[in-house]
Amino acid sequence: MTKLNAKIPSGPLAEKWTRYKTDQKLVNPANKRKLDIIVVGTGLAGAAAAASFGEMGFKVKVFCIQDSPRRAHSIAAQGGINAAKNYPNDGDSVYRLFYDTIKGGDYRAREANVYRLAEVSNSIIDQCVAQGVPFAREYSGYLDNRSFGGAQVSRTFYARGQTGQQLLLGAYGALSKEIGLGHVELYHRHEMLDLVLIDGRARGIIARNVVTGELERFAAHAVVLATGGYGNVYFLSTNAMNSNGSAAMRAFKRGAFFANPAYVQIHPTCIPVHGDYQSKLTLMSESLRNDGRIWVPKKKEDAEKVRKGVLKPRDIPENDRDYYLERRYPAFGNLVPRDVASRAAKERCDAGFGVGNTGLAVYLDFAESIQRLGRNVIEARYGNLFQMYEKIVDENPYETPMMIYPAVHYTMGGLWVDYELQTTVPGLFAAGEANFSDHGANRLGASALMQGLADGYFVLPYTIQNYLADQISVPRFKTDTPEFDEAEKKIHAEIDRLLSVKGKQSVDTFHRKLGTIMWENVGMGRNEAGLKLAIEKIRLLREEFWKDVRVVGSKTGVNQELEKALRLVDYLELGELMARDALLRNESCGGHFREEYQTEDGEALRDDQNYKYVSAWEYKPDDVPEKHVEPLNYEFIEVKTRNYKV
């Protein structure tokens, strides 16, 4: 029944990528000029891919929804980027980075893809340094490293607390160079609303110019989606306001399979929710766990007093504090992977030990580090994060511990891709967070930047040639074909329908309702009854949406309400898909924690016998989506229970 072929090259793990590159087809320079590539998204994956394609000689069109490619949400990544350089001489290697990533992903990622990721990681750092990315350095002049969760080595390169910004600006610089040279055409303030297929291949997109409101047609020989994740389905997440899942969902409806939609990363260290007017959640970098210690009061009565504001955290003596991560996971302590840290925080708060006025917060305390290293060292490492915290919460984290709570941060699921990053639609590729490929059921910190840039700089520039090599005789496409007509007509109808409902509830009202359903039932802890309830509730909400949504403004010109409404249309379907995927995965793995499947001490209970696979969903018009399965075969490593205790 399976239609999925991951196209993993044969041979030993460490030789697969080399073999692929040796055997793949290439496109000669004269032919590259005749081939067009569309890249949607200008985050790390999209900007890196578009710049690299331009340098190689392809004709590239690149699209971003913001006013400039430099705004893509990769810019907000704080902590760092992993690579297997082993500069600190602490025992790192390509194999170890590969192994940590597979293990961190709870044995639900593809061996070959992850090994390639680890293999190209070092080239990324070289590339970024050559671009002038100002990474942190030691007094010797050489690059500095720090540690992230799920690793026992220091392999994370960083640029203060703004690593994503600096890497993105490096890629944006490379992209700008290619735009300046005329190899890449930039379409800013454009939002992709459909994928156009001709004879079963991806041949173009329809994008809405959000300034004029017009729908515009673009054709190419291949399309790359680098459109990020879908965490905003929860309404509140650490994603940017404009980050959305629409490009992926619209590709899904054109035949691209959606893999592991249930795998969502809930990041343990975010600033807690403080009011119902809140529009987004702010992350406090995982790097803080290098020097911060996480705790809650040991006694319930202390926790209660803290919640009422009668007791200050500093008043609680050392003996009455529960450093629960250090207690439960002595080997990794505060640096356990994100899924483990998030669940542990939820467990303590659910048990009544939470702090903050809502009881949904734990402390992240720097007092000991400040005493040990001095305030200036802590300030140099995390100054901008402390400042950001103080601006939002109005408390000084140098003097009182930060309060943090888990929040939706990243989606490991995404469009299904093979080893070449090609989706099930020929000619449609997906890169970065938009694909599902490398992080399994849980992503390790500082690995998103690595994967985005790996896909963009060092994977797609090879694999896309293998596809385009037999397209060299295909002439450039016109956009006045029936396929483009049909796609455009469909979107016009959708927009007209949204504007004509003229109901009573705003788009955000519906989005908040969807977010609540998702957070309560498809969040950190999931169970069968809750997931079934979520599917039903989302279906009802969708019906209500189409009867009662109030989208103001008009079709022409800027209309931010309409933009949000179009995205919500897709979230209302994606949310259900996530719940369906979670319901059928009767095990706990990584970020997917099914309450029915846990050990006696509350750890995730995986079922390798029955679920060691990737689920890939196929869209069925007017029916529920169909689930396909790609079995995961571990040839080179032993699949074990994840253990961060010893």
Place this chain on the structure above:
Amino acid sequence: MKLTLKIWRQENAKAKGRFETYQLDNISSDCSFLEMLDILNEQLVNDQVKLPVDTISFDHDCREGICGMCSLYINGRPHGPEQGTTVCQLHMRHFKDGDTITIEPWRAGPFPVVKDLMVDRLAFDKIIQAGGFTSVSTGGVPDANAIPIRKEDADLAMDAAACIGCGACVAACKNASAMLFVAAKVSQFALLPQGKIEAKERVHAMVAKMDELGFGNCSNTYACEAECPKNISVENIARMNREYFSQAVTKADRKQNGGGAG
């Protein structure tokens, strides 16, 4: 909190704009400035009896002070009253109950209004496209530790590279000068060995593009530094001027064309 808001409304780049007055009540002081505008927009959607009405358009994205998209001119100051803060990180606790707040878009020739409070900052992209990069292609570069860089230089480069490209410096300057934005990028590369190779071409190309796009001369008032949400120092302008004048363009340079940072 109770607030009176005077907000610039303008349908599109060609239309004539005007201030409209709005009343808001029950705003929490923990609310961010943009969340306050969300509440206002929600009120506009819900309260109006007749369709179609329109919400107030403003640019925003990350809402954590790093993407550089938000761009509001509040009570005569870019990004509002708090030093070193973007609008999205500004909270209502910095205003008083009963305040009247005036909100306008960036006002600068090279940043035309798109709608209401949104402006077009493509001019910044064009300046970067003229040379704000090292002309390295993907692949074929040496090991990252092959060239050590003094920590002090790397730190100074990072200080300059922290610019978020929001345009507050231009909006703050009476001459609508982009000197601070350009100087930050020029400085970042001038301080690093990887950037030094093209330093001469870069500074001339970027400054020429800046002039061509209609940004004014430096007003020497340092309003840019005072209003920069990332505290980018005007020392970068001094560094850029040194770069510019110490690296006069020769005839041989002018003959070269196309490609690279120039």
